[in-house]
Amino acid sequence: MLKKKYDVIVIGAGPAGLAAAIEAKKTGAQDVLVIERAQELGGILQQCIHNGFGLQTFKKDLTGPTYAQRFIDELAGLHVDTLLDAMALNVTSERHVYVTSQSSGFVELDTRALVLAMGCRERTRAQIALPGTRPAGVYTAGTAQRFVNIEGFMPGKCFVILGSGDIGMIMARRLTFEGAKVERVLEIMPFLTGLTRNYVQCLLDYDIPLQLHHTVKRIIGNDRVEAIESVQIDEHRQPMPGTEETIPCDTLLLSVGLIPENELSRKAGVALDPVTGGPFVDEEMQTSVPGIFAAGNVVHVYDLVDWVTQAGLLCGRNAAQYAITARKHDGRRVRMKAGENVRYVIPHILDKESLAESAQLLQMRVTLPIEAPVWVEVMNGEERVTRKAELYVRPGEMVNIDLPQSAYDAVQRASELSVRVVRR
Amino acid sequence: MADKKYDVIIIGAGVVGSMVARFLSRYKLDILLIEKDSDIGMGASSANTAIIHAGYDPKPGTLKAEMNVVGNQMFDQLAGELNFTFERRGDYVVAIGQEEFGKLESLRQQGLENGVPGMVILNGADVRRREPNINPEVSGALWATTGGICDPFGVVIAAAENAVVNGVTLMTDTAFQDFIMDGKRIVGIKTNRGDFMSRWVVNSAGMYSDMVMHKAGLRPEFKITPRKGEYYVFDKAEITINNVLFPVPSATSKGILVTTTVHGNTIIGPNALEIDDKEDRSITREGLDEIWQGAVNLVPSLSLRYSIAEFAGLRPGGNAPCANPDVKYNKDFIIEIPKEVEGLVNLGGIESPGLSSSPAIAVRVVELLKGAGENLEEKPDWNPIRKARPRFRDMLPIEQKLLIENDLSYGRVICRCENVTEGEIVAEIHAPIPARTYDAIKRRTWLGTGRCQGGFDTPRVVEILARELGVSPLEITKKGKGSEFLVRPTKDKEVE
Numbered sequence: 019m020l021k022k023k024y025d026v027i028v029i030g031a032g033p034a035g036l037a038a039a040i041e042a043k044k045t046g047a048q049d050v051l052v053i054e055r056a057q058e059l060g061g062i063l064q065q066c067i068h069n070g071f072g073l074q075t076f077k078k079d080l081t082g083p084t085y086a087q088r089f090i091d092e093l094a095g096l097h098v099d100t101l102l103d104a105m106a107l108n109v110t111s112e113r114h115v116y117v118t119s120q121s122s123g124f125v126e127l128d129t130r131a132l133v134l135a136m137g138c139r140e141r142t143r144a145q146i147a148l149p150g151t152r153p154a155g156v157y158t159a160g161t162a163q164r165f166v167n168i169e170g171f172m173p174g175k176c177f178v179i180l181g182s183g184d185i186g187m188i189m190a191r192r193l194t195f196e197g198a199k200v201e202r203v204l205e206i207m208p209f210l211t212g213l214t215r216n217y218v219q220c221l222l223d224y225d226i227p228l229q230l231h232h233t234v235k236r237i238i239g240n241d242r243v244e245a246i247e248s249v250q251i252d253e254h255r256q257p258m259p260g261t262e263e264t265i266p267c268d269t270l271l272l273s274v275g276l277i278p279e280n281e282l283s284r285k286a287g288v289a290l291d292p293v294t295g296g297p298f299v300d301e302e303m304q305t306s307v308p309g310i311f312a313a314g315n316v317v318h319v320y321d322l323v324d325w326v327t328q329a330g331l332l333c334g335r336n337a338a339q340y341a342i343t344a345r346k347h348d349g350r351r352v353r354m355k356a357g358e359n360v361r362y363v364i365p366h367i368l369d370k371e372s373l374a375e376s377a378q379l380l381q382m383r384v385t386l387p388i389e390a391p392v393w394v395e396v397m398n399g400e401e402r403v404t405r406k407a408e409l410y411v412r413p414g415e416m417v418n419i420d421l422p423q424s425a426y427d428a429v430q431r432a433s434e435l436s437v438r439v440v441r442r
Numbered sequence: 443m444a445d446k447k448y449d450v451i452i453i454g455a456g457v458v459g460s461m462v463a464r465f466l467s468r469y470k471l472d473i474l475l476i477e478k479d480s481d482i483g484m485g486a487s488s489a490n491t492a493i494i495h496a497g498y499d500p501k502p503g504t505l506k507a508e509m510n511v512v513g514n515q516m517f518d519q520l521a522g523e524l525n526f527t528f529e530r531r532g533d534y535v536v537a538i539g540q541e542e543f544g545k546l547e548s549l550r551q552q553g554l555e556n557g558v559p560g561m562v563i564l565n566g567a568d569v570r571r572r573e574p575n576i577n578p579e580v581s582g583a584l585w586a587t588t589g590g591i592c593d594p595f596g597v598v599i600a601a602a603e604n605a606v607v608n609g610v611t612l613m614t615d616t617a618f619q620d621f622i623m624d625g626k627r628i629v630g631i632k633t634n635r636g637d638f639m640s641r642w643v644v645n646s647a648g649m650y651s652d653m654v655m656h657k658a659g660l661r662p663e664f665k666i667t668p669r670k671g672e673y674y675v676f677d678k679a680e681i682t683i684n685n686v687l688f689p690v691p692s693a694t695s696k697g698i699l700v701t702t703t704v705h706g707n708t709i710i711g712p713n714a715l716e717i718d719d720k721e722d723r724s725i726t727r728e729g730l731d732e733i734w735q736g737a738v739n740l741v742p743s744l745s746l747r748y749s750i751a752e753f754a755g756l757r758p759g760g761n762a763p764c765a766n767p768d769v770k771y772n773k774d775f776i777i778e779i780p781k782e783v784e785g786l787v788n789l790g791g792i793e794s795p796g797l798s799s800s801p802a803i804a805v806r807v808v809e810l811l812k813g814a815g816e817n818l819e820e821k822p823d824w825n826p827i828r829k830a831r832p833r834f835r836d837m838l839p840i841e842q843k844l845l846i847e848n849d850l851s852y853g854r855v856i857c858r859c860e861n862v863t864e865g866e867i868v869a870e871i872h873a874p875i876p877a878r879t880y881d882a883i884k885r886r887t888w889l890g891t892g893r894c895q896g897g898f899d900t901p902r903v904v905e906i907l908a909r910e911l912g913v914s915p916l917e918i919t920k921k922g923k924g925s926e927f928l929v930r931p932t933k934d935k936e937v938e
Contacts, residue, residue, distance in 0.1 A: 055855070055858065103854060105854075105855035105858065105861070107842075107855075107861065108839075116839060118842065118846060118853045118854075118855060118863075119853050119854065120850045120851065120853045120854040120864070121850075121853075122853075123843070123846045123847060123850065123853050124839070124842050124843040124846045124847075124853060126839075139893070139894045139897060139898070140894070140897050142750075142893075142894065142895040142897060143895070144675075144749065144750055144751040144752055144895050145749065145750065147725075147727075147730055147746070147749065147752055149724065149725050149726050149727050149730070150724050150725065151722075151723065151724045152723065152724075152725075152753070153920070153925060154919065154920035154921070154925040154926065154927055157897075157900075158897045160897065161896075161897050161898075161900055161901065164901050165901055165927075165928065166932055168901070169901055169904075169905070169915065170931055170932045170934060170935030171915055171916065171928040171929075171930070171931055171932065171935065172928060172929050172930050172931070172932055173927060173928055173929065174929055175929055196932055196933060197933070236724065236726075237724075240721055241920075241921070241922070241923075241924035241925040242924060242925055242926070268929070281679060281859070281893075284679060
């Protein structure tokens, strides 16, 4: 039975939402509700039946459903309410939530703190304006993954994959297991966009060719995909005439990026960062609207689920504390800025006093790969606040750096900190 | 099958054929409407700019001008009876720079000649106030108050469904092959699904109307040339245009416009490229670049970052000279009962403004039949009203609540971007004209048209279609045979 008012409502029961709900409850929030649009908890993890989850959190190599189950089991023991197969239709800045579901009908709920954990969606063929016909047989990698791993059906026999994102590479291997032919993976960039480990384990090990600097020029076939025409791209991202190749196939999978899913955030008046596509957040994962928090891929797209879980825990703890004490920031904050070769830094803004309690984790993505030793440096103007060595950086792999408590004094002097990644 | 004799067979269930079926269903006639595709309205009616034109564009004296203006005036009553979405919000022909401003008056004069009411020329400041996103160099606009926007497929389905409910037989996947003649008289047609006898045949075959009339030995010089138009669709959460904005037209085209739709999305397009292939709806890099250039000239703040879809439609452009020999124009509509054969109502070259003209064309067909001596007797029980089915997305929260209380399947959202519910999908599968494919449901409910483009809903819709139609998911198609989504079960599923 649903209550009318909750301490914490979490929208989305993927890894971020589950962790947030668990931690909110453990922190002392009485009434916690998780709203999930699928028929079971776990989010997209339920269709990720491959391994590679939990290496950081549990020091174990788990499958997606197994990783999710650990949190689902923990949640079950905590008396957290769940509303499954349900869609949050609207959220106001006063944290009034409109939800519909087949089981509970149309309900309106209020909450002291709200956690946005809607995850992300896949970039589509339309968003990259892929020319050609519009037949059956063009799927995003995640949709194909659902067909294969949840519904138990193969969406094609012979595949070309556009984009070297992680889901695409993982599907290349999965489809090969199922006896399909994966002709090749095309990547428009001069570098891999997913994790190197997926390239090795999913493509190299199965002799699936990866062509960098290549894209799909057009899709061919009226009813069903019959072929795609590929083309090589020059350094200015322009197609090179004469390099076209027709590759017969019946399916084109797209793994061309993920976009944080923030339609509800927008309705609630949450300010969004055009670079990440997610909310501006502070070190507590609080958004621009007081009492509304966000965690996981809804904020920025992560590479590893372990980081998502960690963000969910942080967010859940702070959401619960907000619900209990309704505490507010005193306004002494420092802005985090992306410097050289950094696309963005999370959090966007940091309470100067937060370092008095603990070190603060900064997470970022680089713009370009550097296959050589680098420094990740946090700067206050020309003054270096802290730095960390890395052996290389790649856009597909998130970069983390701790802002240590020893930086407390330096941070007090700053109004803005920038992070840069430079060669050593 | 050949024993049965229809009074009228209509070839092609696009907007024109469906509208003719609807207006003829009023009379005591046995009518068969055939469609070669898996669903109605899959040709020119499914992919266009969705505008009900005021009628200032067509050359005065042409059938295009006459039908456009008469058709436009019929839309309020028609939308009321058939319950499709139609908004008469007016349209603007936008002049950028002083030279273009000078052309607005001649356009207005042409509109007056065509009988278009309610046209006003606005100055640049007025236009900027009404549409703040417009190019600041705007010098003025022709505001046509009778212009409107609609859900173009909604018009087709509403008309065809009303026809079916009033007794018209609809057969999809049924392609015309030839006429059955008795001397000069047409007595039936051959199709891929057998022969059908009839006293009258209406050629509303759209893109293929030239082929149909050639089979009857008519107008050998008439040729339909597909003219492709490409479009971008924008995320409604990101870009809002309030109006229908045309550029000042060129000699050959109404140009690339920026317009809002009844679904709230801004769309831009179309270009106009003559092609040979009557099925080539592919989008091209060059075409997209062309419409982009045209659109940013009207609204510079548009951003491709917020494009969520691209599509292309084909206009069935004809080469028929105007019936009035004093009017020099050779792309007019054909609306006639030709003298060379008996039993044929011949429609051809119904390109833009075909959607706007469609009800007027249907009324003209009725008049032509009466003129040919048909004693059209009205059915006493004809029902002009077609009820709309609930659209969850368009409802107020309180209405949504009541809808779900009545039927819980309306509480389950299947399309997350457009908020289309399972109840709506099931209702369309069991409607008078059943939706049997993914695209058929998409056209009716607007599911899968949002920013995720069906990524989320597709597996769920395949499952619902399979369940409701009582078939395997392997048989579910995107748009008819040959476009199946799935090829075989996975190894685990086979073991099960």
